[in-house]
Amino acid sequence: MAGTGDRLPDTGALPILPLRSAVLFPGVSMPVDLGRAASVEAVRQATAQGRRGVTANHVLVAVQRDPMNDRPSFDELYPVATLTRVVQVLRGLPGRMTVIVRGVERVLLDSLEDADGFELGHYHRPPEVASELTMLVALSSVLRDLVKRHESLLPSSRVSQQRQESVAAIERERDPARVGDLVAHLVDFDSKRRMELLEQLDPAERLRRLIELLAQRCNELEVKRDIDRSVRDHLSRHEHEAVLRHKMRAIQSELGEDDEEGWLEELTRRLDQKILPEEVQLAVDRELGRLERMNPQSSEAMIARTYLEWIAELPWLVPGRPVEQAPIDLEAARARLDADHHGLDKVKRRVIEYLAVRKLAPNQRGPLLCFAGPPGVGKTTLARSIAATLGRRFVRIALGGVRDDAEIRGHRRTYVGALPGRLIQAMKTAGTVDPVILLDEIDKLTGANLRGDPASALLEALDPEQNDAFEDHYLGLPYDLSKVVFICTANELGTIPAALRDRLEFIHLSGYTLAEKLAIARGHLLPKELRENGLSGQVIYSPGRGSQGRGDAAASPEVEVDDAVFELLATEYTRESGVRNLQRRLAALLRDVAMQRAEGRAEVDRIRVEDVGRVLGPPRFREELMGHGPRGGVCTGLGWTPVGGQLLFVEVTTVKGEGRLRMTGRLGEVMKESAQAALSLVKSRADHFGVSADLSKCDVHIHLPAGAVPKDGPSAGVALTTALVSALGGKKVRHDVAMTGEVTLCGNVLAVGGVREKVLAAHRAGIRDVILPAHNRKDEPEIPIAARKDLSLHFVSHVDEVLALSLLEG
Structure with a gap:
């Protein structure tokens, strides 16, 4: 019992100090910083003025199993503790304390007892383990030799005055068991190994275990020293020049001369300030090491420099680090949408629903919205409104004209002038990990003369299940796009590949009344x-x-x-x-x-x-209004285009001939087949339709004006049939009626698409009656109320109903 003069009892209770990871061995002095109120109070009780008895200034030091636990219970402490004497108390900040303690001996914990603001540990002294003194002395001598070998292998940077004094204390110590405890404290074993040595009560076994661990550590240090020596001995000329250049830069800096290569230090500083994912940090360290050994004027050095500058300028999402997000004000969002867009009530409602889900579940990966509609209806402005409401940066990527998939995923660094793809460039422009990126005109990614498949290159980026590890060919590293809000726009959905279309939720914006x-x-x-x-x-x-x-x-x-x-x-x-x-x-x-x-x-x-x-100048579109009066063989149909609906006039005339059908107006295959079906229907029911002409002695000519504009689709079937019956039966067609619908050989009228756009085109042209297929009645709510008030919509299921509404008798 060094320094006490009296032997502590074999059993008793002392204030306890739980340590998070440090292990205190008998015979070792160590400073301990105390921050927990219970630990500070335990030291105060142990060193209280007026305290008498052999237990004065003594505490128990135990090690926690879980370092993060602030109030460990008895089961959460290792059973072997160190009976310790408080040597000195250093007062610090209020509520904190630093004490210097010295281990006395090992004891076994029995239980914990709550006291007034601290805990008492009940202990008992373990029975002594008999060991042969000669064996202990021999083992301690071997251990001393290993300590000398270990210290000689350490690099000079780790040799300190304190370590030298500790080695001298080991040489002076005559107690073999105490020699083992001093060596266990000196060598940098991890906490687990040190705790195993503290719990070993047999001195001989403890010394044997220490000899084994220290010999292994010495072998590792020798191997490392040999490798370092081999590397230094085999430095190439290129590496030697890199070292000389580094020294030259240091000399220039001391002399105050201009450093032409100061960019390397600046680049290194910028990269050190970035918090990067582990995989990216390893790649940066590797590339910086290569760059330091290169000639700064070489092409390889310029490629590596550009690559590192891209990494330094990009925002990186580090796992475990939360991303701050601005609160979403739905009322402000609704007011902004109303201020920026007139009408579009259904679209605005869907946008508000999207923002509401983002507000309630900000970390969930929502759907990928795609605003689809003709040009000029406000698709891009809607995306800007969403970005402003979310409080995020807005970046637009124009996909029109992209013909190379490398523009999406980047070029590999082996190519001259290689750059990252559009997505990584957009992230650099945004400067944040969670911008709103608008992929404008996503339907323009297909066409002729493509190099690769640009549309498929977007699949990984737009898929919420994959874009947390998007890999750009230039970076060659996984880049997390999971926090990005992607919004797409398109004019025509048919050209979007099926795999890409499957990942999008379309919000249709039709034309305005x-x-x-x-x-x-x-x-x-x-x-x-x-x-x-x-x-x-x-x-x-x-x-x-x-x-x-x-x-x-x-x-x-x-x-x-x-x-x-x-x-x-x-x-x-x-x-x-x-x-x-x-x-x-x-x-x-x-x-x-x-x-x-x-x-x-x-x-x-x-x-x-x-x-x-x-x-x-003069008006440009007078001819697109409805006709001036009823005419024979001329019917007004309705067509759909990517820029909205339009009137589609069908003209039919007959000339002497042999019963042939001629079609002009740059018609597509589907429309030609629709015209043939309409003519066959009229021929098969000629008496029913009142057709008096001998179709075997006349040729039928079908023409759709605006011959330079391609036309296709089956929706002109009812208009073709009406025009044929009018021309062959000598009846006139109402000029204020427009129609659309596919017709079959039996005369049934089938549903078509683009009803809203077609009805709006008829409304703009001054049409008053619109004939639609009965199966399209479901599309009536999509038509604006203002148009429905001015129009009479007729839903038909057979061509007879169409003829009754459109043809005039006589």
Whole structure:
């Protein structure tokens, strides 16, 4: 019992200090930082003033099984503890303390008892294990020799004055058992090995185990020393030059001279500041090592430098590190959508549902939205609104014109001028791991002259189950895209490959009605164009020709725009489902006003209907309105195009011949087959349809105007049949009726697609009656209410119903 003068009893209770990982051996002094209130109180009780008896200044030191447990129970402590004397107490910050303790002997813990703010440990001294003294002395001598060998193998950086004093203490110690404890503390064994040595109560077995462990450690150090020596002895000339260049840079830095190669230190500093995934960090360390040994002027060094700069500039998602996300305000999102987009109620509702799910489950991987519709209906603006609501950076990737899959997945670094793909470039532009990336015009990834399959290259990035390890060919490392919100846009879904289409949830945006176009022009386009053309100020909508009385009584307006101007632009100067061309025509009118003001001419403060023809020229789309009256052999059909619906006029005439069928107008194979089926239907039921012409002595010619525009599809079947019956039976077709539907040889009318766009085209053209297949009644709710109010929709299931609605007698 060194330093006490009295022997502690074989059993007793002392305050206990649980250590998280450090192991204290008998005969060893060690500082311990105390932060737990129970440990601080235990030391205070052990060193309290006025305390008497042989147990004064003594505590029990035990090791926890779980280092993260702040209040370990008896079962969570190792059973062998160290009876310890508190040598010195150093006060620190409030609630903390540093003590220097010295181990006395091993004891066995019996139980723990809660005291006033600390815990008492009940212990008993283990029975002594008899060992032959001669064997103990021999083992301790072997252990001393191994300690000398171990210290000689250590690198000079690890040799300190404290280690030298510890080795000297081992040489002076005469107790073989105590020699083992000092060596176990000196050598850097892990906590598990040290605890095994503390729990070994037989001194001889403890010394044998120490000899085995220390001999193994010495062998490892010898092998490492030999490898290091071999590497140093076999440095190549290139590596030797790298060392010399490093020394030269250090000398230049000391002399204050310009360092032309300071970029390497700067690049290393930037990479050290980045928190990278483990696999990426290993690749960076390996590439930096290669770069330091290269000639900075070599092409390989420039490739490696560019590669490391890309890694330094990219945002990396490290597993286990949370990503802060801005709160989602659904009311603000709804207000922003209403401010940015007029109409589109169903689309806005789906976007709000998407944002609501993101708010409730921010870490879940939601669906991949794809806004599908004609140009100019607001697909890109919707994606920007989603990004603003989520509080994330917005990056747009234009996929139109991409013909090489390497533009998506990058080029390998072996190629000259290699770069990462569009996705990695977008992540660099965003500068964050969770941007909103818009893949614009995803349907344009297919076509002729492709190198590889760009659409398939997107599959891994867009699949939520795979994109947490997206691998770009240039980086050659897994890149986590799981936090990115991808949004796509498309005009035509048929060209999107099936595998890619299966991963997308489509939200369809159809064209606007005339009323919606006028509201958008008034509320959105005009203020924007006034700002862009230098005419911003108070805007007045004064009642003009065709006006509905909307106006504002401003005292000094800058620009007045007649309501009839908007209606004229939307009906006779543009033909589209969106409003992009409408915006261009309006901008042209405002540029004319700006030009007159800039030239100092008479102050122009109003745009009238008369000004439209002067600036824009004659109307361009008068011919697309409905016909002027009923005609024989001419029927108005409805067609669908990627930019919206349009009128499709069918003309049929007969000439003397041999009963042949001739078709012109650049018709596709499906439409030709539909025309043949319609003619066969008319021939088979000629008497029923009132066809008096001898079809064996006349040729039938079917023509669809606008011969330069390709046309295809089966939806013109009812229009072809109606035009044939009209031409062959001498009846006229109503000019204010438009129709669509596929017809069979039995006269049944089958469903078609694009009903909303076709009905809107008829509404724009002034049609009043629209004939649709009965199976398309389900599409009626998709048609805007304003169009339904102005139109009469007739749902038919047989061609007889079509003829009854469209043909005029006599």
